[in-house]
Amino acid sequence: MRGSLAILLIATSVFAQPQHEVVLDWPQLPEDHVLGLCAGVGVDAQNRVFVFHRSGRSWTNPFPKETISQPTVSVFEGGSGELLSSWGANRFIMPHGLTVDHEGNLWLTDVGLHQVFKCTPEGKVLLTLGEAGVPGNDHTHFNLPTDVAVLRDGSFFVSDGYKNTRVMKFTADGKFEFAWGAKGKGPGEFNLPHGIALDTQGRVIVCDRENERLQVFDARGGFLHEWKGPHIGKPYGVETGANGHLFIIDGGSPSLKLSERGKAVELDATGHVIDTFGSQGDAPGQFQLGHDIAIGPDGAVYVAEGTGKRVQKFVRKK
Template identity: 45%
Template sequence: MRITGLAAFAPLLLASAAPAPHYAVVHGWPSLPEGRVLGPCSGVAVTSKGEVLVLHRGNRGTDAKGLVPVKEPVVEVFDAVTGKLKREWGAGLFVVPHGISVGPGDHVWITDTGTSQVFEFAPDGTLLRTLGERGVPGADATHFDRPTDVAPMADGSFYIADGYGNSRVARFAADGKLLFQWGTRGTGTGQFNIPHALAVDRSGRVYVADRVNDRVQVFDPRGRYLTEWKSPAIGRPFGLALLPGNRMAILDGGSNPDKVPDHDGVTIAGLDGRQVEHFGRMGNQDGQFWIAHDIAADRAGNIYVVDIAGQRVQKFARR
């Protein structure tokens, strides 16, 4: 068996001899109305109905001064098969929209690093709940500091990656009560330097894309450290997506020196950390990425990737 990881880390992200599924970019997906372009795309999620939700920043760009919301709709809802734009919403609600997740009942969760808040919406975009105080960062039960992602659970509870400022992961009850949290800024076991994305498997294991530390850390449902994955194959993980067959798609967004990524790509791995397949590279052509920022998968195992600099979403069909 050929080792593709770094010998200093255990378990390694290893190459597997098992047959690998292959992914091919779907050219012409999605189909935007004539003259329509997306802003920097930061998040993507898939509903139970096969709708692909793309979160972008319109004309805002990648940062904002003050608390002025993006004026145009920032949530685009596409048909997963045809790529047709079905509807859009979210105008005037977010300052710097960052992460998007879909939970039970197809409720939509969105993090806003501009306001340091987390929002829960009904499938039609009706605001149901707001967590955090607008524009007031903090590290307690009711404040966040530029939160990045939400992992909603079947019982209504949810994890929040918080994020750029606090480097913690917190679990909340369905009613929004803080249950527990873990993590501080650092490079040690259970520490983070930008916990950027979350995934939770069927057994309750929590996977954290520890972006600047170039690793994925794995915890039990109570936040106790289990292991980590770190290797050149996964690079700098920006996003995570669970796939059918107990596999994980890990999105490498690159180190981005001076905002120019030095590598981009997707690694498919088993939940034991063994590499199955890798595809994609830096670039602006179909099937390439330009600061890839988030990843999602549908029930069939098709993969969707959004770019910040590329300002687009791409579909990769499993074949």
Template identity: 55%
Template sequence: MNRYTRLLSIRWTPVLCLVLVAMAAVAFASLARGATSTKAEAVHYRVDHGWPQLPPGRDLGGVSGLDVDAQGNVFVFHRNDRVWPQSNVLSTEPIALPTVTVFDGRTGRILSEWGANTFAMPHGLTVDARGNVWLTDVALQQVYEYSHDGRLLMTLGTRGVAGSDSTHFNRPTEVAVAQDGSFYVSDGYRNTRIMKFSPEGRFLFQWGTPGNKPGQFDVPHCVKVDREGRVFVCDRSNTRVQIFDAQGHFLAQWKGAGIGRPYDMAIAQDGSVFIADGGDQPDAPPDRSGVAVVAPDGKVVHRFGRWGNYDGQFEMAHDIAIGPDDAVYVGDITGKRIQKFVPNRHL
């Protein structure tokens, strides 16, 4: 037997064959996991410096709501110079300047503005599948549906009148629109309930009472609907996300240090969930604020951002949205700005 033959005989012993088969199985399993992993597991995010482009001296004021349409345009609901008073008594005097600003998601340029002399204390903003814009005003106690270009289509609630029946709200926070056009309202700061309406605005049912048990709320601050029709609620003061079926039956909750205090959330196409953790807002800094990236099973995969006022930091992450290009937009209501984060797949 020559040297080359001896090497071949060593290379293909039964033990070596078993080792090679095991290695191949491990490699295949790894590839399979990668093929089914979510963006939450594979992607990190970095801030897009210089986005948006505002005229010199322009200040949006508190950014209370935002969303992105199918074309990647970013709709921002903001308060200009109106601030939430320490007295907690909200003025119903309309804000003179435009309160809805639409940005080009790619360049950050302002495309249009509307909502001047209309809203008193802007809060939630949602863009539905048709491109219509849903807004809530916690001072005027109303919910609105607008066309993409700012024409009023529907108003629910009585201007400036709080109530707990099926035709009134008490500081409603957000709207979520289901695939069939029906919609949910998180109501809100004082009524601690979720209300469901038909596409035409007819009240259907509600659920929720004050408390910390499943199905109870302490400031339901946001409401979202996923592709399966499940309803996600940011139960802010209970520091958790609650999940329900379309009829309001409790399914699960997400809670923990990684989740933080959910102010808003956005659901990606693959089911990953991005949660704006607004922090605990102590009387004196420092605080905690950032974005929790959560897998569909509720596991916190990672977080980005922290408390502060530099790029990529937040004083209070209040609202969040995801664009069709996977860019993540975060509204900082105390920092009075919106920031764009883009996927960095090279990390």
């Protein structure tokens, strides 16, 4: 791997006053609408917030064979939090990643089915990759794929994820191009590549979750940087804002003190911390296993929680 090892370590006492605050009573969730563990979240250009959730299903080993009978994708209006629609019943086994591409399509990963799906916002399947229920490590199979990042030309990266510890690149029509990564701690190696995103420079940002770091690559998988430290924690999800800043959600690293775990982090394009907000807990503005993060067209930040079984909205303080 080319590039140099750049490690970012920042003291936890630098940013005492968060620049973001939680929006209370968001979303407006009907009493009979169960989210359960919220695995993925994304926002389209119309400010619709899409949440990929497990509708009460728990992570078990082995996974159930039957699909979830209730809707697994809920669509909210970003401003009011009103539930606009829901779909995905009887289609998924273990929902995981959700990405909205530049055309407004949704990319969903199911770690139970070992598949990646491209869908319309209404749920029509446009493209399916992987063989249903069959794990593998060749070019046509995944093994618990976690997330997708899509370029403007429609080509995309898949973090393939829990078992294969690699990143795969595909053309817009789903043809395999190349892959990189193996199990390990070195540059370009992974211990559970979980979230993945592209920044405004075209770099590939990977949440190397169990190695407790972000790895930054060029568009061909060439290693550029490693960012880690107490403010990074254990990154689960990553997204890029319109200003080029990166937002990550720390799922909660056991290597940190309880007061330092489980927060959202805003980084500039060089990996320096701009803001941290939230903490571990179940109160509004706190997180119980933050699992994914997304940025709306108005700059609002959305965090999907696992154990907390909710999605929260944050805005920049005025």
